[in-house]
Amino acid sequence: MEALGKHLVNPYSVESICASKVRCLLAFHGKGIRTPVTVYVPCNVKEVRPGGGFVDNTRDVSQLIEDQLGNGCVVLKVDGGTHGKGVSLVEGRAELEAALGEVTPSVINPSGVVAQELVPKWFYDIRIVVSKERGRGFVCAPTAMARGGFKDFRTNTYLGNMVFRVTLPEAVRREAVRAGEALSPGAEVGVIALDAMPYIEDTSAYDERVLRSMFDALEEPFRRVMKAKDDPSKKTAFRDYTRRVEEAYGTFMSSEPYLGVQAVIQDSLDRNAGSLVFHEGNSCPDFWEQTRIVGGINVGALLLSSAVSLLDN
Numbered sequence: 221m222e223a224l225g226k227h228l229v230n231p232y233s234v235e236s237i238c239a240s241k242v243r244c245l246l247a248f249h250g251k252g253i254r255t256p257v258t259v260y261v262p263c264n265v266k267e268v269r270p271g272g273g274f275v276d277n278t279r280d281v282s283q284l285i286e287d288q289l290g291n292g293c294v295v296l297k298v299d300g301g302t303h304g305k306g307v308s309l310v311e312g313r314a315e316l317e318a319a320l321g322e323v324t325p326s327v328i329n330p331s332g333v334v335a336q337e338l339v340p341k342w343f344y345d346i347r348i349v350v351s352k353e354r355g356r357g358f359v360c361a362p363t364a365m366a367r368g369g370f371k372d373f374r375t376n377t378y379l380g381n382m383v384f385r386v387t388l389p390e391a392v393r394r395e396a397v398r399a400g401e402a403l404s405p406g407a408e409v410g411v412i413a414l415d416a417m418p419y420i421e422d423t424s425a426y427d428e429r430v431l432r433s434m435f436d437a438l439e440e441p442f443r444r445v446m447k448a449k450d451d452p453s454k455k456t457a458f459r460d461y462t463r464r465v466e467e468a469y470g471t472f473m474s475s476e477p478y479l480g481v482q483a484v485i486q487d488s489l490d491r492n493a494g495s496l497v498f499h500e501g502n503s504c505p506d507f508w509e510q511t512r513i514v515g516g517i518n519v520g521a522l523l524l525s526s527a528v529s530l531l532d533n
Contacts, residue, residue, distance in 0.1 A: 227408060227409075227530045229409050229410060229411060229523060229526045229527050229530075230404075230407065230409075230410050230411065230412070230503040230504075231407055233404075233405065233406060233407065234403060234404050234407050234410060234412070234503045235503050235504070237403050237501070237503075238403060238412070238500075238501045238502060238503035238504075239300055239503075240299050240300055241297060241298075241299050241300070241301075241334055241499070241500050242258075242260050242299055242334060244403065244499070244500045244501050245258055245499070245500075247402045247403050247405075248399060248402050248403075248498050250402065251398055251399075251401070251402040253395065253398055253399050253402060253498055254395075254495070254496065254497045254498065255497055255498060255499060256295075256336045256337050256339050256417075256497050256499055257288070257289060257336065257337040258334065258335070258336045258337075259284065259285050259288045259289060259333075259334075259335045259336075260332060260333070260334050260335075261281050261284055261285070261332055261333045261335075262331060262332040263277060263281070263331075263332060264277070264323075264324075264325055264331060264332065264333075265277055265278055265281055265320045265321065265323050265324075265333065266278075266324070278317050278320050278321060279317070281320055281333055282313060282316050282317050282320060285316065285333070285335045286313065286316070289335060289336075289337055291312055291313055291316075292311060292312075292338075293309060293310070293311045293338040294309075294310050294311070294316060294335050294336070294337070294338065295307065295308070295309055295335065295336045295337070295338055295373075296308045296309075296310060296316075296319055296320070296323070296333065296334070296335055297334040297335070297336065298326070298328045298329035298334070299328070299329050299330070299331075299332070299334055300327070300328040300329060300330075301328045301329065305328065306328060306329060307374055309338065309373050320333065336499075338373070339417045339419055339497055339499075340419060340420055340421050341375070341417040341418055341419070341420060342418070342420045342423055342488065343368045343369060343370055343375070343431075344366045344367060344368025344369075344375055344384075344418075344485055345366070345367055345368070345375045345415060345416065345417045345418075346364050346365070346366055346367075346386065346388075346392075346415070346416045346417070346418070346489070346496070347364060347365045347366075347367060347413055347414070347415060347511070347515065348360065348361070348364045348388065348392070348396045348413070348414040348415075348416060349361045349364070349411070349412070349413050349414070349511065349515070349517045349519065349522070350396050350397060350399070350400035350410075350411075350412050350414060351410065351411045351412075351522040351525070351526060352400070352404070352407070352408075352409050352410045352411075352526065353409055353525055353526055353529035354408050354409050354526075354529035354530055355529070356529075357397070357401075358397045358400040358401055358404075358410075359397070360388065360392075360393040360394075360396040360397050360400075361388075361515075361516075361517045362387065362388060362393070363385055363386065363387055363388065363515060363516040363517065364385075364386050364388050364515055364517075365383050365384070365385065365386070365510060365511055365514050365515035365517075366383065366384045366385070366386045366482075366485045366489075367381050367382070367383055367384075368381055368382060368383075368384065368481075368485065369381035369382050369435060370432060370435060377510065382435070382438060382442050382481075383510050383514045383515075384478065384481060384482045384485055384514065385473070385482065385514050385515060385516055386482070386485055386486055386489055387486065388489075389489065389490055389493035391493045391494055392416075392489070392493050392496055395496060395498070396414055396416070396498075399414050399416075399498045399501070400412050400414065400501075403501045403503070408530065409526040409527070409529055409530055410503070410526065411503075411519065411522045411523050411526055412501050412502065412503055413501065413502040413511075413519075414498055414500075414501050414502075415498070415499055415500045415501070415502070416496045416497060416498045416499065417496070417497050417499065418488065418489055418492040418493075418495060418496055418497075419492060419495035419496070419497055420488060420492050420495075423488075425487075425491075426484055426488070430480075431480075431481065431484055434477040434478075434480045434481050435477070435481065437475075437477040438472070438475065438477045438478060438481070441468075441471055441472040441475055441478075442472055444468050444471070444472070445465070445468040445469055445472050447468075448461075448464045448465045448467075448468040449465055449468075449509065451464065451465075462509075465509055465513070466513060469509075469513045469514060473514065
């Protein structure tokens with residue numbers, strides 16, 4: 221489309237950056253946006269020899285990572301993964317080398333190894349949406365979706381974690397706008413979802429036992445949400461399907477345990493607004509029900525507004 225002279229929402233230059241965690245981090249770093257300490261080793265752990273056999277780089281790659289990140293907890297990632305796929309947490313040299321032994325070139329990780337510090341985000345991260353219309357700068361949505369739980373160090377909802385609405389502090393919104401600009405050099409319009417983690421080192425102000433008990437109480441209402449979302453009638457009776465999903469989310473979000481967890485997330489985010497770290501962007505946002513219902517952001521409306529702004533008067 222661009223070769224034909226057409227204007228696009230999120231042109232290829234943006235898609236190219238957002239398709240790679242490394243390119244996202246480089247773009248953020250170039251604009252002075254705080255990111256997790258990251259090591260990218262651009263060679264594969266095992267290199268195939270042209271004449272047969274292979275070279276095992278496990279020890280060298282491990283040493284490079286350990287030199288920069290120490291021998292504590294390290295997060296290994298694939299460069300183009302999603303939904304937490306290919307992400308592992310290791311501690312110490314033995315675990316690191318064992319995990320590296322499982323890293324092989326693939327569609328979502330064409331080359332090399334990505335390793336990051338384990339950010340002390342406690343139990344949640346934030347999905348923030350920024351958008352831009354033609355002739356204007358990026359705007360950050362005032363609310364966002366926090367994804368959290370204690371099931372796994374990965375907070376992706378794909379892995380069973382829950383979702384909560386949060387109001388973004390002004391400092392976070394300003395930084396999100398800068399992050400959107402970093403991922404969209406030269407783009408006239410765009411809609412980008414940003415993933416960020418609060419850097420939380422002190423949780424002594426909260427009773428984690430009470431927090432965990434609230435999550436336990438939310439298991440059943442959230443299970444009903446997931447059941448409603450899995451209803452195959454989505455493809456044959458979309459209006460009824462949407463009504464049932466919204467009702468299930470409404471019950472979940474109006475419950476006392478939800479409001480309790482939401483209050484903890486909001487308070488901790490407000491306290492740590494200046495220490496948020498951005499780690500990736502998504503330039504292919506779809507009509508996520510969770511983003512619309514829980515996050516309070518209609519991505520479809522933002523995409524349409526951006527597209528309409530490209531039309532000639």
